[in-house]
Structures are given as C-alpha cells and as structure tokens.
Amino acid sequence: MTAMIDIAALDDIPRQGARVVKTPLGCVALFRTATDEVFAMEDRCPHKAGPLSEGIVHGSQVTCPLHGWVFDLATGRAQGADSGAVRTFAARTEGGRVFLDATLLAARSAA
Amino acid sequence: MTERLVVVGAGMASGRMLEHVFEASPGAFEVTLFNAEPRGNYNRLMLSPVLSGEKTYAQIVTHDEAWYRAQGVTCRFGERVLSIDTDAKTVTGERGSLPYDKLVIATGSDPFMIPLPGRDLQGVIAYRDLEDTERMIALGARPGARAVVIGGGLLGLEAAAGMQARGVEVTVVHLMGHLMERQLDPSAGYLLQKALEARGIRVLCKAVSQEIVGEDGHVTALRLEDGTDLLCDLLVMAVGIRPATALARAAGLAVNRGVVVDDRMATSAADVFALGECVEHEGALFGLVAPLYDQAKVLADTLAGRPAAFVNREVATKLKVTGCDLFSAGDFAEAPGREDIVFRDPGRGIYKRLVLDGDRLVGAVLYGDTADGAWFHGLIKDRTDVSAMRDTLIFGPAFQGGAPADPLAAVAALPPEAEICGCNGVCKGRIVQAIEGGATTVDLIRATTKASASCGTCTGLVEQVMALTLGDGFTANANPPMCRCTEHTHEDVRRLIKSMGLKSIPAVMQELGWTTAGGCASCRPALNYYLLADWPDDYRDDRQSRFVNERNHANIQKDGTYSVVPRMWGGVTTPAELRAIADAADRYNVPMVKVTGGQRIDLLGVRKEDLPSIWSDLNAAGMVSGAAYAKGLRTVKTCVGSEFCRFGTQDSTGLGIRLEKLLWGSWTPAKVKLGVSGCPRNCAEATCKDVGVVCVESGYQIGVAGAAGMDVKETELLLTVPTEAEAMEVIAAFIQLYRENARYLHRIHKWVAKVGLDWCRDQVADPANRRALYERFLHSQTVYQADPWAELARRPQDWAPIADLTLRAAE
Ligand SMILES: Cc1cc2nc3c(=O)[nH]c(=O)nc-3n(C[C@H](O)[C@H](O)[C@H](O)COP(=O)(O)OP(=O)(O)OC[C@H]3O[C@@H](n4cnc5c(N)ncnc54)[C@H](O)[C@@H]3O)c2cc1C
C-alpha cells in the first residue's frame, strides 16, 4: 500500500473545484467533485501547460481553462478527440481530511 | 329495451361515467342530466388556470351541446333536484318530476363555510365553480384591489396565486403552522411559503380568523383574533369541502359523512347509485379526481350489468401554481417503525423526503424538484420492495439504471397550459390544437397562434411540440443543441427555465434530461448565467460553474499570472488613485502597467497568491474591481464633452459616469462596452460599441449593436431621447432585454441580428414595458451590484497553494 500524507481538510477544497499543492515534482492539483471524491493530478495541461486546477470540474472530469481539453480525473487521460495524459497521484479522504500519495514527498528526500 | 337513467349533477365524475356508459352500453339508456350549475360538464380542476388567465372557460368545457345531442342526453341545466322518492322511483327537480329506472347521484361536495360573524356579507365567496372564478377575475380588473383567502390548502393557494397573477394584492390566512399541512410536512410547507411570498403573496400561518367586517352589506376586512384587520374587497373561504349529501339523506339513503356506497357504487336503495365527492366508500371520502375516474368506470360496468369493484388507490397531489413545484403522495406521518430519507438543498430550495415502512415506500414529499414524483408514486402504489435500492432511492430512477432519458420527454411532460411563447402568451395546448387543425409548419403555427412570431426564441420548443404531435411527419430545422450534454438548444433551455420555473443547475439538468452527471465546461457557465439572470432572488451564483477569469475576478495570462484592472468611472481618475495604483505596482513587482482601450489602467503579471493583497490595497484607496474579465458591464468610455470641449453639446463625461454607476456589477450574456461622445465628432468612438450614445443639441442618440472586435460594425440607432434620465432608462432597459433573451456568449450585435432591431425598439419604446424592464434591471442590481474584491480578499489563504510539500520535505 502506498503511504499517504495528510494534506488538508476536505472543506478547504471547494466542491467542483481544486486547490494546488506545491511538491518537489511541481504543482499538483487536488480536485474535489460534487460527490466529494478527491483526485490528484499534475497541474499542467500537456497541450499548452494550462493550470488544470483552474478548470471547470464536471462529473469526474476537468476542462482545461486555456483551450478546453477535457481530462478524466481518475486516469488523467485526455477525452474525446484529444490525445495525451496527465500524471495522476493517489488521493483519498478519511474523516474529513484529504490524504495524498507520500511518494510526492519522497521524490525530493530521496534525491 | 332502453332504460331511463337519471343523473343528478353534471360534474367531473358523472361526465366521465357517461362517456363510459355510452361506450359500454350503447343505446341502452335514455339519459336525463340535471345540474344545479347553469351549464354542463367542464373540467373543474382547470378553473385555476382560467383564474390566472392561462386558459379561457371555453377551453375547459369537456362536453358541449353537440356531444349531449349526439348521445341523446336530455339536459336540465340550471335546475336543482329537490327530492327523490325511492319507492315511486321518481326525482323532482325545480321544474317538475320524472320517473327513473336507474338513478345516479353525483352531487359532488359543498365548500365548507366557517360560521364566522359576517359570513353572509356580499363579497364573501367560496372557490368551487365558474361563478366564484368570475368573481375573482372581476376583482383583478379593479386597480388596487385586495383579497383575503382563508385556507392555505391546495384550493386556497391556487385562488391566491390566480388572483395575484391578475394584479390583486392577496393575503392568505392559514390556521395551521404551515401551508398545505395535509400534503406537506413543515419543511416543504416552509419552502412553499417562501416561494409564494417571493411573488408578492402575503402568508399568515397560525392566524385565527374572528370576524368578517363589512360596510353597507359588503365585506371590508377580515378581523383576526389578535385584533389585526386585513382589509379586503373580496374574501375567499377555501377551508375544506363537505360531501353534498342533503338530497340523499332526505331520500332516506344510508348516509354517513358521505353517501354510503359499496364496491359496485350502489347505495342502500335499489337502483340508486352514487359516485364522486358525495360518496363514502369503506369510510373513505374523496377530494381529488383520480379515484373518481375509477369510480366512473366501475359504475358504468355496474350499470351495464357487468361485475366490477372499486378499489381506492393512493393519489398524489400536485399544486397547479406555475413556478411552485411540489408533489406529495401517500402517508408521511411519523409513526413507530417508519424511517425517513431526507435530501435538502436549501440554497436551491429543494427538499425531498421519503417515508419508508420496512421495505416499502409509503410516502413522498418533493419540493422544488418534482421530476421523480411519478416514479415514487408508482413505488408506493405497487408496494415495491425498495430495500435493494434504498441507498440511492432518493436520487430517483436515473440512478437505478433505468432507460436513458428521452430528449423530448421534458417538452412531452409539459402540461397543456405551460407557456411556450412568452411574447404572445401562447401555451402548449394552443399550439397542439393548431397543429391538429392543420398548421404543420412553423410558419403556419406563427400565422395561426402567433407563437414564435415575435422574438423567436421559442422556435425550438415549438418545433419540439410539432415533433411530438406529428411524430415522423415532422423534420426540424437544424438548430444545434447547446452542447453534447443535451438535445435542447440554448433558446429552448432559456425558455424552459422560465416556463418550468427551474431554479438550479441540477433542476435544469434533471428536468431537461441532461445526459451527463455534472454537465460540461460549455453548458455549466451558460446555465449559471441563465439562472442568475432569470431568478435574481432565488438563485445563488455558482462560482464553480464559471470560467477561470470570472471565478478569480481577474484575467489569467498565458504564464498563469493575472491582470488587475480597477474601475475608473467613465475613464476619469484622480491623483490619489493614480498614486495608489503606482504604489501597488511597485509593491507587487507588477511587470507591466498599461492603459487599455477602454480608458482604464491594467496591471499585468500579478501572481495569484498576491491577488487578495493587491485588491485590499486598491480597495483601501476607494477603488473597486473594473470587471475587465466579466461577461458583464466592462467600461463606459467617454469624451470630455461640454465640460471642457468647445464642441460639446451635453455633459458626456457625467453621463458616462452615471451610466457606469448604474450598470456596473450586472452580469450579461457576453461583455458589454459603452461609449458616450459629446458631439457627432465622436471622440469616444461610441459608434462601434455595444451601446453608444452620441450627444446632440436636442438630446441623446442611442445606438446599439456596434462591434470592434473580430467583426467591425457601426451601431444602429435604437432611439433618440431628449433627456439624460430617459437615456439612462432606455439603456438599462435595453441591457435588461439582452440579459433576459440572448444566448450565452452572444454579443449584443449578434443577438440583435437574430431578433431584429425593430423588435428591440418596440420593447423599449413602449413606456410601460420599458419601465418594467428597467425595474427588473434595478431589482437584479440590488443583488449583483457588489464589489467582489472586498469579499474575496477576506480569505487570502484560499488563493495560495493549499500545502507546500517542498518545505515539508526539506524539514
Ligand atoms: C378550483 C379547483 C381546483 C381543483 N384542482 C384539482 C386538482 O388539481 N386535482 C384534483 O384531483 N382535483 C382537483 N379539484 C377537485 C375536483 O375538481 C373534484 O374532486 C371533482 O370536481 C369532483 O367531481 P364530482 O363529479 O364529484 O363533483 P363536481 O365536479 O363538483 O360536480 C357536482 C355537480 O353537481 C351539481 N349538483 C349538486 N347538487 C345538485 C342537485 N341537488 N341537483 C342538481 N345538481 C346538483 C353541482 O352544481 C356540480 O356541478 C379541484 C377543485 C376545484 C374547485
């Protein structure tokens, strides 16, 4: 099992919105859906580097604010006619807190 | 051998029964139909749409003279039956007696009148028949008329809403703690009360009526126990009904609370039957038509000599007040062993409660979103075991893996009285009639009903009604749907939001059959705009349904930084403001300070986490957001005008500032830019703006629909007005017209090209209409004219990363 680290309270992330976590691997967008699921992915659209954390979240997808590419939050894969993918990370909620994959931390410590 | 069938009462129950009788036993009966009302069968339920003006009496007649003639029915309308002799088998009416072989009593019920002092005064009425309805309609024709309705049940509220729609000032006085307490629980009753109050109906619960006060024999007020006098010209009592049993009782039939009937609808006397609201069946009384229609079928079979038995079934209630969606079915009283599932969304005014008894659903109350009512009702009636879907039950059939939604379903489900064409007030029923009468193209519909003949935004809906009515015989024009989540066009969605009273994004998605769970980045911002424009009081802006610039109240740049533009009213600033801007630019290392085309100063390259502090600094210097990111009012560009320029004819700068102060903060389908020039030399370039004013000696030329973006286009003259006050009112009214009608993201020039400048001019030239638009604009501004900076700067932590793992890693 992946080690997880406590990041923040779930309520710090708006429903159908996202917040950014700075990590040694770059910025990670932490999404919260309308049904309170959380997902984490790189905050950088593979198309023109748009900040996905600023996109509109619908269902379990997000649309990039710059040119409207749509990504599946669970797989990070671009939807529809566009191809490409964003790196995703494990995230989950427990007791009103959000936990994120600890390897994001380790990336730097190990380096 | 034909038998003589005498029917007492031409109401909803007997009308339906006669249809079945003539079908089941053609030629078997020679029918005489008595009715105390001076008319035949009509749809009593539809008195409420007649009252509110959505229908006419002629439209609700269910059986006309030709029908009675064709069936050989002898009509004795306007004649009350006075007595029945069950031994001699005769009935006696006001105009004479008549023998019968079979007799049907269908006298319905009498409204209950509370025995208050003064109840015999003129102007104290019930709500039961066409006469009552006409009294209420007549009241609406009197300016400043007031009415009090006693009783906050189904009938009372429909009476109140109908009169209110006709301009009467209405107060509802209700004895219980919440409205419709027999069908609703307190939470739903509360939401209903709020909705009615929002449209201007006053509601007093727990109010005890004491006396009806009058003058010269006519009611003037209702006095409450606490001494309050509610002044009124008409008092409507809608506190309940009592089965009309006097006739049956006098004839010696078994009568309890109602005329007692068995499963075959037979009374205690041979060859005498009864049905409708006057009966009592196994202890139960009736107040809604659904079970009466079942009785009608059973009685027709009984009369035909066929075995049949009436089974009382669950009925559901819907309130016929356009815009108040509520549904109630079954039993929702609390009882041991019962459990509740409740879903609430107070922000959107949605409340759903399901009552379970073991594995069965026994009751459902839905408020604000009633789309699943029929499904829940089915589960209650069929006593379905719901244990397997209990967890998702409240979310309705869409969550139970049922059939995919039919794109036409929403329009198919609209009642005939639902308004399709708002301009000409044409309802669905009239369009269907026209289609059935041979109007098989949209043009013919326009010619016959006027639907979609004015602003045209309802054309898509008209086409859907045609598709439903004509089936395969219809091919629609290609007008693409709003996005891939729905089959509806933008225009349809706008109209349905209004006509179905949809007040939340989930309600729109639910009622209009969205195929995705949360929409997409294309429809969500559009819906958010439509809802906030149409329901300023009820809907709350959904930040998460906005594009990044509007969500963050700043324009995102290609490197992820933002630009900040403070408002400069009419392009006028002061040394103090300029200093504050310069200080902010220094403090936050703003890489570029630029003057914009709209006479503003743009600070480009601000980091997201710095936004709250730069806003606070600018706020402190008295500046507010310039909304340079908004689909809303952007800028009013002005020239110096008569204040300083030798050519200036009017104070163009002052007008620009006043216009900007009037219009700022309003959201519109797309951005709106204005210009005001002091003379036709036009230094403010007003003639390529969305709205541009060119001042002349005699007044103000208001041009609209200019463009200077990808399209370049000169404005067209909307109106010329003599005073500044009129110019302001015309412009605000025109912008409101645009707000209410245009498709999301259509700039004014695109919208005007679609609806026509003439139509726009007619709308704002008419003084009453202009005023109404203007007032709706002002009303919306009471909600939306607020500076977002102050509010957003309050939580700076929301603008920074939620966590910084680079720091944690270093620890
Ligand atoms: C404004 C309004 C809105 C309503 N809305 C709904 C709704 O949305 N849904 C719903 O399910 N129900 C609704 N109802 C209730 C519904 O209309 C009644 O349940 C239904 O009309 C009862 O049918 P009936 O045939 O028993 O009686 P009625 O339709 O009342 O007919 C009885 C007739 O008998 C006549 N009569 C009585 N005594 C005599 C006599 N001695 N001699 C001759 N004639 C006599 C009366 O004049 C009357 O015309 C509404 C009622 C009203 C008034």
Ligand code: SF4
């Ligand atoms: S538009 Fe006319 S009034 Fe305004 S600055 Fe130019 S010349 Fe002067």
